[in-house]
Amino acid sequence: MDEFIALPDLASRAFGGGVVYANDEFFAAADHLVLPTAPVFAPRTFDHKGQVYDGWETRRRRQPGSDVAIVRLGAPGVIRGVDVDTAFFTGNFPPYASIDGLAVEGYPAPAELVEAEWIPLVAKSPLEGDSRNLFAVTDERRFTHVRLTIHPDGGVARLRVHGTPVPDPALLPSEFDVAAIAYGATVTDCSNTFYGHPEKMLMPGLALHMGDGWETSRRRDDGYDWVEIRLAAPAQLSFVDLDTTHFKGNAPGFATLIGKSDKSNWAEILPKVALTPDTPHRFRVESPTVTHVRLDIFPDGGMARLRLHGRPTPGFLDDNFRRCH
Numbered sequence: 001m002d003e004f005i006a007l008p009d010l011a012s013r014a015f016g017g018g019v020v021y022a023n024d025e026f027f028a029a030a031d032h033l034v035l036p037t038a039p040v041f042a043p044r045t046f047d048h049k050g051q052v053y054d055g056w057e058t059r060r061r062r063q064p065g066s067d068v069a070i071v072r073l074g075a076p077g078v079i080r081g082v083d084v085d086t087a088f089f090t091g092n093f094p095p096y097a098s099i100d101g102l103a104v105e106g107y108p109a110p111a112e113l114v115e116a117e118w119i120p121l122v123a124k125s126p127l128e129g130d131s132r133n134l135f136a137v138t139d140e141r142r143f144t145h146v147r148l149t150i151h152p153d154g155g156v157a158r159l160r161v162h163g164t165p166v167p168d169p170a171l172l173p174s175e176f177d178v179a180a181i182a183y184g185a186t187v188t189d190c191s192n193t194f195y196g197h198p199e200k201m202l203m204p205g206l207a208l209h210m211g212d213g214w215e216t217s218r219r220r221d222d223g224y225d226w227v228e229i230r231l232a233a234p235a236q237l238s239f240v241d242l243d244t245t246h247f248k249g250n251a252p253g254f255a256t257l258i259g260k261s262d263k264s265n266w267a268e269i270l271p272k273v274a275l276t277p278d279t280p281h282r283f284r285v286e287s288p289t290v291t292h293v294r295l296d297i298f299p300d301g302g303m304a305r306l307r308l309h310g311r312p313t314p315g316f317l318d319d320n321f322r323r324c325h
């Protein structure tokens with residue numbers, strides 16, 4: 001039921017999500033809602049408005065009503081569930097919340113979003129304080145925005161919107177990173193996630209530090225580590241980026257990439273290449289159409305980013321997009 005929490009957070013700032021409107025931010029800015037970091041709390045830290053919270057917090061209502069925040073998803077897609085995380089809000093969490101969704105094209109101004117016809121995704125439901133509040137969503141359509149309503153007021157640390165990214169094919173170039181989670185790629189299996197999950201190496205932008213990548217524990221056997229990825233679309237690959245940035249004493253010594261499609265067996269895409277620490281490597285490749293790849297690293301170590309630039313099979317992303325409209 002709550003398996004959706006393993007799916008990417010479409011609202012995350014890590015994908016470029018943002019809070020575009022809030023009717024009240026008296027105690028704490030709604031921008032906190034989409035931060036990818038876990039919420040934190042330091043007791044007895046008072047600024048000019050009151051206790052400092054790592055979340056969105058409105059003032060105590062003296063008239064009936066509710067407070068709202070509107071979030072632009074960083075990765076628009078099909079929403080499978082939301083997490084209204086009230087971490088550290090104890091005497092001031094909202095007793096109820098509801099969630100609505102919206103699918104719009106272009107870049108509407110906040111005033112247009114406020115007036116829009118929102119689609120209910122989670123009916124008004126009770127919340128618990130200082131805890132994650134998980135709600136499944138069953139609507140199969142693609143959304144670009146969500147609206148969090150808290151009844152009547154209070155504080156929410158994070159709003160996580162878990163689902164499957166569905167990119168708009170009209171806005172994609174003919175060749176792009178088909179391993180990007182933001183476009184719908186996903187990690188299907190991995191040998192070792194001890195220090196960092198491989199999903200991190202499929203996130204946008206450069207890695208910020210060594211914790212922002214896939215890192216395995218030290219191998220004490222003759223094996224090697226590997227990760228399997230389902231691409232955003234079946235594609236012919238032309239470049240493989242293996243970025244070991246920040247991995248200075250723990251980059252893998254070598255790597256290979258193999259790929260397969262639903263109709264073909266595993267075949268080599270990148271032969272065994274030597275890697276150097278703290279380096280954004282790029283390799284030119286020519287691959288058949290593949291739907292899955294496996295990156296092998298020898299014997300173990302860390303990879304900040306994996307990028308697979310490829311030409312997707314025409315029509316695949318269009319069909320995908322049309323299915324959820």
Ligand SMILES: NC(=O)NC(NC(N)=O)C(=O)[O-]
Binds near residue numbers: 050051052053091092
């Ligand atoms: N001690 C508090 O947290 N008080 C209030 N909130 C802040 N941020 O100070 C409140 O009324 O909810």
